[in-house]
Amino acid sequence: MNKNNKKASPWNSIKVGLLTLVTLVVFAYGFQVTKVNLEELRSERRQESFVRVMRALARPEIFEYDQVEEIVNYPFYTPCPTDASILSPMDSDSSEPYIVVTPACAEPGEVVQVEGFNFAPNTTGPVRFVPGSDLANVVTLGRALAKTDINGNFAISMEIPKRPSEDVQYIRVILRRNIGTPHFTKTAYETWDKIIETVFLALLATVLGTILAIPLSFIAARNLMKTVKSPLTSIALSTLGWPIGMVIGFLAIRWVGNFSFSIGSNVGVNLASIVIAPLLAQFGLRWAMPQVEINNPSQSMRIARLGVILLSVLLGFYAFFQLASLAMSAGNVLRVSLGSFGFLGFFLFQMGDIIAILTPTMGALAAGGTLSSFLGRLGQTSSEKLPAPAIKTLNLILTPAAVAIVFVLVGQLLQWLYQFDTPLYTLWMPLVFGAGLGLLLAIMTKPKESLPIGLVVYSITRTLLNALRSVEALVMAIVFVIAVGIGPFAGTLALGLHTIVSLAKLYSEQVESILSGPLEAIQATGANRLQTIVYAVVPQIVPPYISYTMYRWDINVRMSTIIGFVGGGGIGFLLQQNINLLNYPAASAQMIAIAIVVSLMDYVSSVMREKVV
Amino acid sequence: MLQIRNLTKIYDGGLKALDNVSFDVPDGQFLAVIGLSGSGKSTLLRCINRLIEPTDGQILWNGEDITAASQEEMRRIRRKIGMVFQHFNLVHRSKVITNVLAGRLGYINPAWSLLNRFPKEDIDKAIKQLQRVGIAEKAYQRADELSGGQQQRVGIARALMQDPQIMLADEPVASLDPVLAHSIMSHLEDINKNDGVTVLCSLHFLDLVHRYADRVVALNEGKLVFEGLPKDIDDAKFKEIYGRDAERVG
Known part of the structure; x- marks a missing residue:
């Protein structure tokens, strides 16, 4: 029926014609703005440079021979001197290499005509004209190439x-000859060093990004957050809880840190603390959080337990500080004593430093x-138990305080x-x-009323992720180069941050696509939200998470090869340096290294993905 | 005693899934819930453990109002209500034993369970429940390696781990072979008769209803249209429950 309606009317033909015209105009404009220039392509100068660069790229500086050079300088006059007696041909009887130029001026x-004799057989090298009368002149002219026969003689003509x-x-002949076996060039060693740096840069960035992206991805998953609803009292209280808790936590942990520091970095004390403090903490936690609890504990019991938990956590943090101190002093010793494995000591020292830096932050966050x-739970319970007017009054006090504190924090930022x-x-204001x-x-x-706070948090997280994701890692690297200085550390941080935001997005989409059945089943057993995530969500997302992490590692290796362009x-x-120096053979070696590493990564990740998923 | 009082559920889209439903379930009864697909059977069962929040009405269990329970109380109530699902709802990539142990999550301390640590007694208990449903030898296989009937038995073992007083079964045999249906139903019967667990089971096949149920409630478009003994469902009642065009099979 449609077919019958579609008659070939003149209007249709005009429409097609117009469309074609518009397309043509669009492409014409495209040619204009992208400066398509075939004239330039055909020009001899361009073609010559292009061929030269391609040939240079085709000879990567990876292997080289040690070379011996035979250099002969022939005194030459141009134009011919008025006094011909100063023309003195070279001594042709010697067993040394010599050249004859005809005519002599x-x-x-x-x-x-340039002829050479007594050179090493089968060698090649340039024949150049050295202007000025200074033999040390670095500027030489001419492009003739000499090639000796089996007898060590050659004959060429040059302008x-x-x-x-x-x-x-002077006319100068330099004939070079390889000796010994081929060995790696300096460029090859440098490239090897940097490619290792690149791979590990990508590895660290991926690990850092993955660890932080996992918790973020749950917050950015709509299906998990949609069900999170809380009454206003609970929201206000938990909003207040964050800044207050962080300040208290930071101060408390700093106090623990100072205490740990005042004990000093005695290895014996460190070791004893590291063994005893976690044991005590674990004992305390086990007592305060029994595995199974059938009946509700009494109020005083709850308070006692809370106290023990707090004490155990502080003990745990104390152990962290002691661990950091031990790692740093042990690392310093090992760095010297391990010799070429000193990097292990360096690693230990850095780990200690990282723990020491991160512990207060972790404490504050925890x-x-x-x-x-x-406080959120307190708000939940009280809004379930207390009468409505009391809740209303509470809300009237708490909500303004909570919103005000958020606004003031933004203001301070x-x-x-x-x-x-x-x-x-x-x-x-x-x-x-x-x-x-x-x-x-x-x-x-x-x-x-229960408010959909989960959706609010979800939207904010998603917006932030999308905004950050749109900033390229290269741009982030520029910022980090300023923050921590030029070098791979800046690149690691930039790639890491970009990995966090992009993986969090990809991960959360996986969380959104899981089967809801197991979720429902685990909830029905009385599991709380965190248990539901661990038992129903996590097992379902392990394969896609691994596969996305591998994929991201892939991307990071590729990104890390160019992050150095901005100092990362x-x-x-x-690579950039060699391109700027027009040292194409060296640049070629680096491009080959990148190609090998990227394709190896591709292969390894696809094999691993097959194995795991 | 479970008492459903004027239970109503209206979904966000305006769909009225339950319309003023009221009935009682004495302790230890095997109650069948019947009705067409979309008549509100699943919604009704999920309102009882509040996987779905009812819009209106009350659910009283031994006098306690489930609909008014706080989140903390709900955890304690839910762990006494086991649930079995049409699609089994096992976590496919986890081991059978882990799936069964998940039934204890309402009891054990959340902090420890996050590390996948279960008390020794719970693990022994899980093996015992698997023995009871006859698949103890599959305990350390992945759940998705099992056949449908075996998966549903894992589902029952998981529910049994909760030491339930009520068992909700949402069409437990609808996606199984008819031959397997009796094996699953007889496990539920065993739990009902020997453990004294109240069972609320939604079913499609009337012969299963006749064979296993003590009492029947029927829903049609969210309304309670029948309440009584299985043998009281005559042809007239049948037409009322399933609609004028329905034919009896089996």
Whole structure:
């Protein structure tokens, strides 16, 4: 039926014609803006340079021979001198290599015959004209190439360049000959060093990114977050819990750190602390968190348990600091005593340093999270148990405080970034505005209504991820180069950050596509949210997570080869340098190295993916 | 005693899945829930352990209002209500034993369970439940290596780990061979008769209802249209439950 309606009307033909015309115009404009220029392609100069570069690229500097050179300089006059007696042909009887030029002098631009005798057989090398009368002159002219026969003789013709001079000038023959076995060039060694750096840069960035992307991906998964609903009281309390908990945690851990530091870095004390403190902490945790609990514990029991848990956690952090101190001192010793395996000691030292740096942050985050979830649960319970008017009053107090604190924090961030230095804008206005907004929110929501806070958190996380993901790793590297200096560390951080955001996105899409059946089944057993994730979500996402991580490692290896262009370390730095120096044979060696590593990675990752998934 | 009082569920799209449903289930009864697909059977069962939040009405269990329970209380209530699903809902990539042990998650401390640590007694208990459903030798295989009937038995073992007082079975045999149906149903019967567990089971086949159920409730478009003994479902009642065009099979 459609077919019958579709008549070949003139209007249709016009439409097709117009469409073709528009397409043509679009492409014409495209040619204009991309500066398509075939004239340039045909020009001899371009073709010649192109061929030269391609030939240079085709000779990567990987292997070389040790060479011996035979150099002969022939004094030559152009134009011919008025006093012919100063022309003195070389001594032709000697067993040394010598050359004969006929004629013995010539006008500029004339072609002369150059013959060589007594050279090593089967060698090649350039025949050049050295202008000026200085033999040390680095500028040489001419492109003739000499090649000796089995007897060590050669004969070629060369054009004398237009460099007339009354003084003597020279024709120079350099014949080179390989000796011994081939060995790696300096470029090859440098390339090897940098390619190793590149691979490990990619590895570290991938590991760092994966570890941090996993928890983020759960927050960025719609199906998990959609069901998270809390009453306003709970949301306000947990919002308040984060900053307060983080401050308390940071101070507490800093205190533990200072205490640990004041004990000193005695190895015996360190060792004893590392063994005893975790044992005590584990004992405490086991007592305070029994594996199975049938009945509700009493109030005093709960408080006692909370105390023990806190103490155990502090003990744990103390052990961390002691571990850091031990690792640093042991690392320092090993670095010297292990000789060529000193990098293991260096690693130990750095690990100690990383632990020492990260521990307060971890403590602050842990305390913030704990206080927030504790207060959140308190809010949940109280909004379930208390009468509505009481909840309303609570909301009227808590919500403005929570929103105000968030706004003030944002204000302080802006203050730090832009240095307004006007507390009115960065402190008081956000405070008042936030409190007002919170008040409005508290008035508008019903006291016991559950709000879809999960979706809000999800949206914010997704937005942030998308925004950060759109910043290329190269651009991030520029920022990190400023923060930590030129080198592979900056590249690692940049690639790591980009890996976090892009993997979190990919991972969360996998979480969104899991079967909901097991989720439901695990929930039905009375498991809480975290247990549901560990028992129903995690087993389902392991294969895609591994496969995406491999894929990302792949990308990171490729990215790390060019991150050096902006100072991020790795082989890119070397490649860019050689390209800028027009040292194409060296650049070629690096390109080959990149190609080998990338295709090897491709192969290894596909094999591993098959094995695991 | 489980008492359903004026239970109503309206989904976000406006679909009324349950419409003012009320009935009682005495302890130890085997109750069959019948009705066409989409009549609200699954919604009804999921409202009882609040996998789905009811819009209105109450569910009283031994006098306690399940619909008003807090999240913390819900954890304690849910662990006493086992559930078996039409599609088994096992975690495919986990071992059978892990799937069964998951039934204890409501009891054990969350912090330890995150590390996949279960008490020794629970592991022994899991093996015992697998023996009871006759597949102890499969304990360390991956769940997706099992056949459908075996998977459903793992599902039953998981529910048994909860020491349930109520068992919700959402069409437990609908995606199995009819031959296997009786084997699964007889496990449920055994749990009901020997352990005294109340069973609420939604079913499609009337012969299964006649064979296993003590009592029947029937739903049609969310409304309770029948409540009584299986033998009371005559042709007129049948037409009322399943619609005018339905034919009896089996």
